[in-house]
Amino acid sequence: MAVEPEKIRNVALVGSQGSGKTTLAEAMLYRAGTIERTGRVEDGTTVCDFSPEEKAAGHSQSLALASFDWHGHKINLIDTPGAPDYAGELHAAFQVADLLVFVIDASSGVDHRATAIWHQAADAGLARIVFINKLDREHASFENVLAELQDAFGAGIAPLELPIGNGPNFHGIADLITDKAYIYDSGSAEEAEIPAEMEDQEQEVHEQLIEGIVVADDDMLERYLEGDVPNPAELEVVLGRGVADGSVFPVVCGSATGPIAVDRLVNFLVEIGPPPTDRTITVTMSDIDTEPACDPGGDQLACVFKTISDDYVGQISLFRVLSGTIRRDDNLTNSSTGNSERLRGLVSLVGGKQQDINSVSAGDIGGVTKLQQTHTGDTLTNAGRAVIQLEPWPEPVLAYGLVPRTRAAEDKLGTGLRRLIDEDPSLQLERSEETHQTLLWGLGEAHLRLAISRLDRMGIEVDTEDMRVPYRQTITGTGDAEGKHKKQSGGHGQFGVAYVRIEPLARGAGFEFVDAISGGSIPRQYIPAVEAGVREAMADGASLGFPIVDIKATVYDGKHHSVDSSEFSFNMAGKLAFNAAFAQAGPVVLEPMARVEITVSSEYQGDVMGDLSSRRGQVQGTESGPWGEQVIHAVVPESELVRYAIELRSLTGGRARFKAERVAYEILSGALPEAATA
Known part of the structure; x- marks a missing residue:
């Protein structure tokens, strides 16, 4: 009742x-x-x-x-x-x-x-x-x-x-x-x-x-x-x-x-x-903020605050009713997706046990089974578009790279990870194009181990590895080189020559390609192939394999053959010319830098600042937090933060927390870590 x-x-x-x-x-x-x-x-x-x-x-x-x-x-x-x-x-x-x-x-x-x-x-x-x-x-x-x-x-x-x-x-x-x-x-x-x-x-x-x-x-x-x-x-x-x-x-x-x-x-x-x-909870309804009364007779409005996977009944969505009365078999709209959901199975929970119920009224908490497209944090309502303003979930601070052990695990991994994140929004998934890793972010080592254990229970076996740092490369000077691709193997051959000059651009400018060909030394239809070859060489990263950025490349001369030249030939010529010019231009490795904010008990402030210095961090200032803690602002190489969540907790006995945001790339000072080239 x-x-x-x-x-x-x-x-x-x-x-x-x-x-x-x-x-x-x-x-x-x-x-x-x-x-x-x-x-x-x-x-x-x-x-x-x-x-x-x-x-x-x-x-x-x-x-x-x-x-x-x-x-x-x-x-x-x-x-x-x-x-x-x-x-x-x-x-x-x-x-x-x-x-x-x-x-x-x-x-x-x-x-x-x-x-x-x-x-x-x-x-x-x-x-x-x-x-x-x-x-x-x-x-x-x-x-x-x-x-x-x-x-x-x-x-x-x-x-x-x-x-x-x-x-x-x-x-x-x-x-x-x-x-x-x-x-x-x-x-x-x-x-x-x-x-x-x-x-x-x-x-x-x-x-x-x-x-x-x-x-x-x-x-x-x-x-x-x-x-x-x-x-x-x-x-x-x-x-x-x-x-x-x-x-x-x-x-x-x-x-x-x-x-x-x-x-x-x-x-x-x-x-x-x-x-x-x-308790008043703010809801945005038709772009207007309101505080709906906790009235069993009002519009139906509920917030899903937790999703549980049950081995027998499947997904159970726990929700609190802010307004109205939710009944079995009601059709409500998910404000996040716009989809209609039928609430076929309402339950009351005592831990892992469920009991069927017919309704849940304003102020009460219950569960609903087998919703198809509703996740943690979503709003269910019959009142048009209504979005409950929840506080954002805690930001994850530690990542594991996931490597499926088998082809079957690889096929099921995406589905399993989506299920984990639907249940727990403090987990986040990232697919890094630069390091080619599938990264699972969490709030700490135990949090990630639990997620891995749940994947294993789904029959998805994975190995874990530390997050790789997405290093990049650029140049500090200029380079000028010829790229020649010539091959004869019977019938039509392959022939293309391109002269490419490269020079550095400002940090973050990306890539600029200039066509300076005159006199038809390279036919107009082959210029895009040269550019494509240069881009591919930059993505391949020369000998180190890190993407190359912030470069202006100019193709200014070349040679072609009326029969043997092709797009492929000039694509290869562009690659060869770029790689040769890159070696001349003072190549350097760029490392990502993160702006870090660490909130720590005052008695550990000195230890944390000393540790930051040992990590090549640059402390930019400190201030007092609202509860008497010290807030340290610093810029630190991301390579020094791969396991920082674990190490900071060990250093301070759990009396500190941090958040980090990538802000720039800077030239790597010192040697490149062996793990980066492994």
Whole structure:
């Protein structure tokens, strides 16, 4: 049955790899009665890590949707991977989630990855709460993690609970709003009084919390100053407004493996989490920007945010409905392609399992099977041309060259790669005409290895190689040479002579051909053949094989034979003349240069700049980023950036990111790398 938008919660679990997000999702599904027993990530038995690759790796590699009911509400839970190589999955979740639950490991605290995701969430304006997990582990410390949160993210951090017991003795929580304890010794929550030994601490934090909440509401603050303490229900209303507008970030705690206090976390999602009606998403309709209301009775409008390939049902497109109600067998238009799609199979998902449903209403998330021409990021609508303005996917930074192992793999590779990119737009395909490589770009080594593994599962076996640098050649002086092609083998022979002079052009000018023939030394019909020969010689690249660019070639004289001359003869004469002239003209190798922008934690700035110098980079300046990082601008040879994504992560412990753009070609300084001529 369709669910009212006010009773829907679209929630993404985010945080560092290993913080326990997938285990927390498992515990929430168990508490909701959706599953009968909890699986383990280590055993490959969890609901959300359902792909063969995830089971083998022992961690999440793509987002998973698991929907369940809780106290009359529907929660669409999105479990996301924590590793930066899978940032495209996190990006997809950001497009449709209304609330993020930051899962923090109580034994390791707030690390750089959690901080980076928090900054992304703040930039996106998303509501956030924090769940401090694994409080039943040795060396777990709620107090230390809370202090780290407050130091890293500011005064909006507001603890709603305190743990009862430490480490393996953790067995309950103290609710700071109700002044009640909840003990989990029996496996379920049992209400109790606050333990005597923590009464003073609980009361102090309770008063700080109440004061922090009431200041957000003038009427409530006035009542509070007059001695009228708001009841828990009133406090939750104001707290919910603070969460929705991004000024308050509640902190709750527990253990997903217990599971302890997981049910209370889900209660908070329902009680203070924002419904989809609170979020506005910009849509361009007939060239006019608008923010459609989250109305089940409005025009049908949905956005596909993730595509999954299922071994049994084929392609499943996950979508969020922004407006209207989408029903089974509806015909909607894909705004990106203009094609009509019939939605034959609507499904609700719990990880890798699907259940057929009849409709999905505004604010809700569902799936549709076997769409023919709809991909991630596309819009489905009955309202003419409507395009949802999504943030661009993360730019890839590392490329592998793909080499099919067999002819059969070569035949299927194009189809397999298109399927991968339809599922994950943070992958990009490039076919380099200069290096003759098929390049697959991704967000890191693990991201690309996953893509290769998925190709292998499709029966497409490939080997990988590093991206080759597209060197070029040019000249620094002039050259002038004769090209003679003469051959006699019975009957008509082959004869053509061309004199070609070459000189350099400005960088980036390309190629210019000048016909300076006079007196008919080369008949007019053979001049194009000479030009074609010169162009072919430039493409062949002489002895090194790199394309030759930025040259002006002038054919000024030649010889022909009335019987033996032909287009082929003068084509060969043009090649020979160019190659001989090129050897005289001071040939040099050009290497591509990239403008690089590196965002790095300030403590690693010196290391990164020193490393850039060792890579022949030219630092052009630095500036402060919006979150206190340092942004370094430099120009670096592309040959030094082939594996930079891996090396930068190693150098900074993952505390840096970069983007690069080719800006120019410059004369190679130093020797040409051996790999370039291999």
